[in-house]
Amino acid sequence: MPAHLWLPPSGHGPGVLVLQEIFGVSDYIQRRCADLAALGYVVLAPEIYWRIGTLRVDESREDFLEQALALVQRVDWDAALADSVTALATLRARPEVAGGVGVAGFCFGGGLAFHVAAAAEPDVLVSYYGSALPRLLDLAPRVTAPSLHHFGTDDAYIPMHQVEAIRDAVAGPEVEFHLHPGAGHAFDNPHPVFHHPQAATSAWATTTRFLADHLPVR
Template identity: 70%
Template sequence: MGSDAAASTVIGIETESGSMPARLWLPPSGAGPGLLLLQEIFGISPYIRARAADLAALGYVVLAPEVYWRLDDATVDENAPDLLEKALGLVSRLDWPTAVTDSAAALDQLRLRPEITGGVGLIGFCFGGGLAFNVAAVTSPDVLVSYYGSALPNLLDLAPQVTAPSLHHFGTADAYIDQETVERIRTAVTGNPATEFVLYDGAGHAFDNTLPDFHHPEASRESWARTTDFLAKHLPLN
């Protein structure tokens, strides 16, 4: 995983309620296809910034909106002992339809940026994996990659509206989404023949996150390799 120190620029995404902050990473060439990266419940954390840098290094223009921008005290310290409690508190205060609308606006504005020379897609992790799925249902992305989308069990009625080629990652030891629910998700999302659905043996929730409580190195490596191959196929670089 790349360093989160890779250069990003803070820009504004226009919404009905004002300007939503977002971080923009450009690839070495300065242009390419676009990816909207949607955060975990921990916000635009060092891990999310590192993944954005990884995607930019591959050649993508990456935009990560600050989905919590409407909330007070929305900063999450990854070193805090109450990290999970604080993050769950934040996401419980978030208005889901507004988060979808904000994220859809970010995708639309990413598509119009001068650096974009191809299509645009969505990639989301945990909370962001479900949010990306919902955004894919109400917009027209070229590709969707969802890591263990925590909101997916409540969004399956939207599955017929998600027509983009989609890749879903889940672990078999997910303590937050039991395997019966994972199989229910699989049945719903694979109604789209362009969907790939992959399980990782022994991996828990948030297995790609580098925090020791979550990280599953093998699942992280395998899923990232699949992600980059899937993106190369469905959101090709120029």
Template identity: 70%
Template sequence: MTAATTTVRVPDGEMPARLWLPPSGTGPGIVLLQEIFGVSPYIRSRAADLAALGYVVLAPELYWRAEGSVDESSEAFLEQGMALAAQLDWDRTVADATASVEALRSLPEVAGGVGVLGFCFGGGVAFNVAAVTDVDVLVSYYGSALPQLLHLAGSVSVPSLHHFGTADAYIPMETVEEIRAAVAGREVELHLHDGAGHAFDNPHPLFHHERASEDAWRLTADFLSRRLPV
């Protein structure tokens, strides 16, 4: 499934983005928010997966103001991603993602609600976006900023799905339980994936946990089918 290039209007310019349409041409919308590695081949693959489920998917290039790039074939790719992420201003990034929600909702191809789904860095951004603007669902995979955002939990009232690995060195289980307590509610689902580390859905051998990735995606597809039906 091929993505079209587009832009999202923000106060200081036009942010590049990629747009995927479902086979039907129309459907509910999902703003897909990147890991620290940008809108990588992995993120583009997941966008295509979401489009195949029937969603219009917009993936904004949140690094559009940053200098540098990530070469996933390099042994230094993790350091490259961290260096790019360090250049971002959090509030401005959340504002860019919020503008992406508004832009997606305005498209004629979007019929129904609009949700946010993010991985790692993007999982935290998605949570923050759900706290400050109108979205219909939230899906966060091991949101790395969540421990610093729990003061916003009371402002996130939409149906939400969170995934964490039990062997995550960045978000240990003690912290996951703090997150669980903060976000708990009838509209919230939180799933633990045994033996999975951080970024377990990323196919890179450094991160990937096949069973956790498959289980989490199945749960995500089921959640979206119930909470943001096509």
């Protein structure tokens, strides 16, 4: 399975597994990985689409969203979960990693990260608008890691009644759940179709603080 690795300036630190949105390990996802590395984390981003022979969607095409939605339908979820759990174990075993390992995901990857957290017990979970979460809520009792969830209140793919059901299911003493007013799905993605600057800025500030609290860089 192809994967991308970023090392922090120190060359070592806690690990963060980053799981892609439906467009693949896009330029945007790679920038977020670089942002995490700059904070002191060892970051690994596996190419989850590798089994279907396509690594990413061409976001310069007008039909890029339709492309991505068709592509994600071809993913074998169980295989993607197994690959992600393997990637987490690989990251944890790397000599550069010290101080724990977390998992973070965006969109498709947000739901996948939640399932990984239920299956493999990472030290922390960050999920941005996890699109699969409505069908994974029976796993919530198995997610014991400190967890952070972000959702926009205007998400066309995950309506508010589902967001509220997710919030109720995952609630716990070490769970933070943030709603971003006026933001739609994929609000952190800088593409003009999705981007909500205020929500993106606020969510990233919360994410960096949450990681500093629960997966500190020494």
